[in-house]
Structure formats: C-alpha cells, structure tokens
Amino acid sequence: MRRLRPETTYLVYSTGEGFFFHLMSVLFSVFLIVELDLGPLQLLLMGTVLEVTYLLFEVPTGVVADTVSRRLSVVIGLFGTGAAFLLLGVSGSFTVAMISQALWGVFATFQSGADVAWLTDEIGEQAAQPMYLRSEQWWQAGSLAGIVVGVTIASFTNLRTSILVSGAGFVVLGLFMALAMREENFRPERREGERLHTSLATTVREGAAAVRAHHVLLLILGTAALHGMSTEGFDRLSDLHLIEDIGLPTLGGLALPVWFGVLDGGALVLGIGALAIVKRRVHLQGHAAVARVLAVVDIVLVVSAVAFALVASFWWALAAFWVVGTLRSVREPVFTAWINQGLDAKTRATINSVGGQADAIGQAAGGPGIGLIARSVSVPTALVVSGLLRLPALFLYARAIRRGTVGTLAPGEIDEELHLEEDASDPPHEGPETSGPHDPPEAPHAPESPGSPEAPVAG
Known part of the structure; x- marks a missing residue:
C-alpha cells in the first residue's frame, strides 16, 4: 500500500478515531452504571486509575516519540487502545474494568x-496551526457517526457489543496507520553512536528546561491541571446525575441508549457549529488574545457546570450539558494552538506530553475527593465543587496575559502563526485536515478531541 499524504492520513486517523472512540464512549458510563452497578466513588476511582497510569507513562512515551519514531508511537497506541476496549467489553466486575482503564491509560500516552508532533514535522508548524480547528471538525463528524452507530448496535444487541466493535475498530485503524503513515521529516534527537537510554534522558532534560525557561508555558500547564481537575467530576458523574437524580423523560418511549445518544450527539453538533463560528469570527491576534478567549470560555463553563448540577428540570439540565460540551469542543483546539507556539522540534512531542500530563494530574488529584463528596454528601454537590475548581485558572490567565509570549515567538509573531479565522466551509478535498491534538484520557462523555484517555463523558 502506497503511503498517503500527511494531511490525508491525519484526516482518516482523526475521523476514524472519533468514530471508534464514540462507539464505546456514548454508552461507557451507562454500561458501568447499569451493567456493572458501579456507584459514584467507584466511577471516580475508575477515572483515577486511568489518569494515574496516564500520568506515569505520558512523559516516557512522549520521549520515545521524540527519539525513536512518532509513527511507531501512534501505531502502538492504537493497537493497545483497541485491546483495552476489548477487555472492557468482556468485563463483568469492577476489578476487570479497572484493569482495562489502566491499559487504556498506558497506550493512550x-x-x-x-x-500532533508528527503532523507538525511533516507539514510544518505554520501549516499545522490553522489545521487544529479544522481537524477538530472532522473528528467531530466521525464522532457523530460513531454515536449513531453505537446507539443502533446497542439497541439491537446489547451495551457490550458496541464496546467490542470499538476495540476491534481501533486495531484495524492501527493497521491502516502502520501502512499509510509516512515519516519523512522526523529527525530523532539522538546523536550518532549515542545509546538510546542516554538519548531518552537527554530529551527529558531538554523538555524540562524548555518548560522552566518560559514562564507562560508553566502557567499554561497550570491551567491544564485545573481543567483536568474540573472535568473529571463532570465526566464521571453527569450520567449518574441524569439517571438517578433528575431522571430521563418518557418522551416517545425512547430507550436509555437512545437518550444518551441524543445527549452526546446534540453536544457534538453544537460543537461543530461553534467551531465554524470561531474559525470565521474569532481573530486571535497575539498571545494575550488567546488567553482572553480561554478565560471567557472557562467562565461560561463554570456557570453552565454549576447550573447542570443545581437545576431540577431535565430540559434545563440538558441545555446546561450541551453548553458544557460545546465550549469544551471549542476550548480544546485553541488551547492546543496556545501550547504549541514556538516549541523546539526536538522536544515538541515531549512538551505536548507534559501538557497532557498536567491535565492528568488534575484529573487524578481531583477524582477521589470528588468521589468522596458524591458518596458522603450528594452527586449534585460534587458536581458543583467540580465546576468551581476551574475558577483559579482565571488568575493564571491574567498572569499569562501580563507575562507575554510562550516559547521563542514574540506576541506579534504569534499573530502570524494563529491563522484560525479561515473559512470553515472549505471543501474537504482541498487539503483534508484532521482532528486536533489529543488530550489525556477523559470520560467518554464530554466531547473533546481524541487522544488522551478521557472518561467517556456524555454517554
């Protein structure tokens, strides 16, 4: 099989990952609650196991991508994720489900x-920057299709089948990437004759030095940790809150899987529309402008997450849930563009991994405490606390705006890199672009871009 253009390959990768991920994620929480009968603390502990393994392996595997092969890293991740989802599909106990989450955490790293580093290497940083938003839309399109197919499979068979099909799909996607993914511009950061373990250690030191050298990058990582801490409770408890505290309406006699398909599908459709508006209307002129956009997004996220926890009406809860999903879809690619500015190519994957690790730290640190609050007080109270945990990020945004730029680019130079205002309606055949960077594993409920293990959010 002839290797494809990087843009085409990344498009297939993002669309396929969105599709197969949502085959599993749309009913992930429902499976844990209904089939395995897990309570709120167990749901949060599932997330903690996922994030701790992600945290432990994120930097080492990122260094492998910088010193050995980006392509190899991606292929290993896809095969391993498929195996983890297959194990989840056959699990019948909390323990086996936890093991599947640990495996997912390892291979997602x-x-x-x-x-992201592979794409940037192959097409260049300037061409990659505007692709983050456009590629997110392709991932969301695949995700929407995955939700529809996943709900259909579950409705005609059972909840396990859609998870098993998802696992098999990731294995097939890994095989495709192994055959189609070219790697022509990657230069392993390893001197001739240098031992691999020495090169790995050198890359870790250089990545740590890059983070320490740029104060704004440290602030960005702080906001990533707070984001992870806030999203973990919402991702793990929102489905439980809808099922047990609010209750699903009997409208049209819709089955449980269909309702959660509506929840996730609605959030994704709104996210696609919001991204199109951002691309057309929002002009990110300089580093400070990016921080301001993210600050506004986070303020509305706090309000909507707290509203979701407190309202008694299903329809108001649905509206708040959709606002959260929409804003998180917008936030992801903007944040990715922010952290990738001015990074040295030899540590780019490592720095991106550190960003994912910061998110995982937040999720792992916040999960158990939120779970204890849910068990000892109530699920709505735990959701309110989760939403409010995002507030300290506003102070970090303010400091980032005052500090200046990230990496080696001055604020004025960043304007030339963040061409996010391109027309969202460009036809796919004109340089197909794919989904944005991947975050740490989150609950498959909150629709964010592929990548790190995120507990299935709405669904």
Whole structure:
C-alpha cells in the first residue's frame, strides 16, 4: 500500500478515531452504571486509575516519540487502545474494568503528543496551526457517526457489543496507520553512536528546561491541571446525575441508549457549529488574545457546570450539558494552538506530553475527593465543587496575559502563526485536515478531541 499524504492520513486517523472512540464512549458510563452497578466513588476511582497510569507513562512515551519514531508511537497506541476496549467489553466486575482503564491509560500516552508532533514535522508548524480547528471538525463528524452507530448496535444487541466493535475498530485503524503513515521529516534527537537510554534522558532534560525557561508555558500547564481537575467530576458523574437524580423523560418511549445518544450527539453538533463560528469570527491576534478567549470560555463553563448540577428540570439540565460540551469542543483546539507556539522540534512531542500530563494530574488529584463528596454528601454537590475548581485558572490567565509570549515567538509573531479565522466551509478535498491534538484520557462523555484517555463523558 502506497503511503498517503500527511494531511490525508491525519484526516482518516482523526475521523476514524472519533468514530471508534464514540462507539464505546456514548454508552461507557451507562454500561458501568447499569451493567456493572458501579456507584459514584467507584466511577471516580475508575477515572483515577486511568489518569494515574496516564500520568506515569505520558512523559516516557512522549520521549520515545521524540527519539525513536512518532509513527511507531501512534501505531502502538492504537493497537493497545483497541485491546483495552476489548477487555472492557468482556468485563463483568469492577476489578476487570479497572484493569482495562489502566491499559487504556498506558497506550493512550503513546498517541498523546506524538500525533500532533508528527503532523507538525511533516507539514510544518505554520501549516499545522490553522489545521487544529479544522481537524477538530472532522473528528467531530466521525464522532457523530460513531454515536449513531453505537446507539443502533446497542439497541439491537446489547451495551457490550458496541464496546467490542470499538476495540476491534481501533486495531484495524492501527493497521491502516502502520501502512499509510509516512515519516519523512522526523529527525530523532539522538546523536550518532549515542545509546538510546542516554538519548531518552537527554530529551527529558531538554523538555524540562524548555518548560522552566518560559514562564507562560508553566502557567499554561497550570491551567491544564485545573481543567483536568474540573472535568473529571463532570465526566464521571453527569450520567449518574441524569439517571438517578433528575431522571430521563418518557418522551416517545425512547430507550436509555437512545437518550444518551441524543445527549452526546446534540453536544457534538453544537460543537461543530461553534467551531465554524470561531474559525470565521474569532481573530486571535497575539498571545494575550488567546488567553482572553480561554478565560471567557472557562467562565461560561463554570456557570453552565454549576447550573447542570443545581437545576431540577431535565430540559434545563440538558441545555446546561450541551453548553458544557460545546465550549469544551471549542476550548480544546485553541488551547492546543496556545501550547504549541514556538516549541523546539526536538522536544515538541515531549512538551505536548507534559501538557497532557498536567491535565492528568488534575484529573487524578481531583477524582477521589470528588468521589468522596458524591458518596458522603450528594452527586449534585460534587458536581458543583467540580465546576468551581476551574475558577483559579482565571488568575493564571491574567498572569499569562501580563507575562507575554510562550516559547521563542514574540506576541506579534504569534499573530502570524494563529491563522484560525479561515473559512470553515472549505471543501474537504482541498487539503483534508484532521482532528486536533489529543488530550489525556477523559470520560467518554464530554466531547473533546481524541487522544488522551478521557472518561467517556456524555454517554
């Protein structure tokens, strides 16, 4: 099989990952709650196991992508994720489900950072920057199709089948990437004759030095940690809150899987529309402008997450849920563009991995505490606390705006890199672009871009 253009390959990768991920994620929480009968603390502990393994392996696997091969990292990640989802599909106990989450956490780190770094290497930083938003839309299109197919499969068979099909799909996608993914511009950061373990250690030191050298990059990582801490509770408890505290309406006699398909599908459709508006209307002129956009997004996220926890009406809760999903879809590619400015190519995957690790730290640190609040007080109270945990990020945004730029680019130079205002309606055949960078594993409920293990959010 002839290797494809990087843009085409990344498009297939993002669309396929969105599709197969949502085959599993749309009913992930429902499977844990209904089939395995897990309570709120167990749901949060599932997330903690996922994030701790992600945290432990994120930097080592990111270094592998910088010193060995980006392509190899991505392929390993896809095969391993498929195996983890297959194990989840056959699990019948909390323990086996936890093991599947640990495996997912490990293999997701191979993709995290490596896919974005590979794309940037192959087409250049300037061409890659505007692709983040456009590629997110392709991922969301695949995700929407995955939700529809996943709900259909579950409705005609059972909840396990869609998870098993998802696992098999990731294995097939890994095989495709192994055959189609070219790697022509990657230069392993390893001196001739240098031992691999020495090169790995050198890359880790250089990545750590890059982070320490740029104060704004440290602030960005702080906001990533707070984002992870806030999203973990919402991702793990939102489905439980809808099922047990609010209750699903009997409208049209819709089955449980269909309702959660509506929840996730609606959030994704709104996210696609919001991204199109951002691309057309929002002009990110300089580093400070990016921080301001993210600050506004986070303020509305706090309000909508708290509203979701407190309202008694299903329809108001649905509206708040969709606002959260829409804003998180917009936030992801903007944040990715922010962290990738001015990074040295030899540590780019490592720095992206550190960004994912910061998010995982937040999720792992916040999960158990939120779970205890949910068990000892109530799920709505735990959701309110989760939403409010995002507030300190506003102070970090303010400091980032005052500090200046990230990496080696001055604020004025960043304007030339962040061409995010391109027309969202460009036809796919004109340089197909794919989904943005991947985040740490989150609950498959909150529709964010592929990548790191995120607990299935709405669904």
